[in-house]
Amino acid sequence: MMQLYGKTDPRDIPSYSIRDAAKYLRIPAGTISSWVKGRNYPTANGLNFFKPLIITQELKPKLLSFTNLVEIHILRAIRKHHKIQLDNVRKALDYIDEHFQVPHPLAREEFRTDGVDLFIERYGSLINASKARQTDMKEALNAHLERIEPDDTGLAIKFYPFTRSHEEDNPRIVVIDPRIAFGRLVIADTGITTSILAERLKAGDSIEDLADDYDCDPMIIQEAIRCELPAAA
Structure with a gap:
């Protein structure tokens, strides 16, 4: 695990279930x-095993770190906009690993500055x-990278996940910061967790009640609760 100020880096702590x-x-x-x-996937000779694309700690049940969330977020750009071919994605990721020679290159600022073009060049050539x-892929990756803030070392420390289906219409209202609220999703600059808001709404509080209690704009409260209700448009 990485160390931060003599302690375990909170970005490295397995905190999130797959759910x-x-x-x-x-x-x-x-x-x-x-x-x-x-x-596992079927072949003419029986089942083969496809190895993970993202390295996580060996835990049961499987838990993910903040850095893992960022890596999955970046891979989402490819999956959402292109028919994903996992073998080719792995080859492109291996190429990035070899080039940067640092852990979790997708979560680092160097990926934004140099890695995107390298990844697209290698992945693009693999799928012709x-x-x-390739330009469309670069735009998708950059739209995802813009949701990530690095620290002074270049490693992601804040992540603003998409709250709506259409990426171009996504405000940066909620954030995951592993140093705040144990890495739970919160309203940016407040520490108010989205899960608490959703629980209170389900218990009968109105959006207006929550806005008054937390001294927060009702539209922000509503957007935050959207994150806990993934079926919302």
């Missing part, structure tokens, strides 16, 4: 499971992607 990650990242739990646990398709 948590699916809710926060708006990705099916089955997809995340295959990325972090691997999966056109220049237009």
Whole structure:
């Protein structure tokens, strides 16, 4: 594990179930499971095992770190906009690992500055992607990277997940910061967890009640609760 100020780096602490990650990242739990646990797949000679794309700590049940969430968020850009070919994704990720030679390169600022082009070049050549398709992929990756804030070392420390299906219409209202509220999803700059708001709404409090109690704009309260209700549009 990484160390921060003589202690375990909170970004490295396994804190999120696959179900948590699916809710926060708006990705099916089955997809995340295959990325972090691997999966069996049939071949003419029987079952083969596809190794995980994302390295996590060996725990049962499987728990993910903040850095793992960021890595899954970046992979989402490829899955959402392109018919994902996992073998080619792995080869492109291995190439990035070899180039940067640091843990979790997808969660580092260097990936934004140099790695995106390297990844697209390698992945694009593996799937024979056109220049237009590679440009589209770069825009998708950059839209995801803009939701991440690095610390002074270049490693992600804050992450603003998408709260709506359409990425271009996503405010940066909620944030995951492993140093705040044990890494739970909170309203930015407040520490108010979205789960508490959702629980109170289900218990009968109105949006207006919550806005008054937390001295917060009702629209922000509503957007925060959206994160706990993934079926909302």
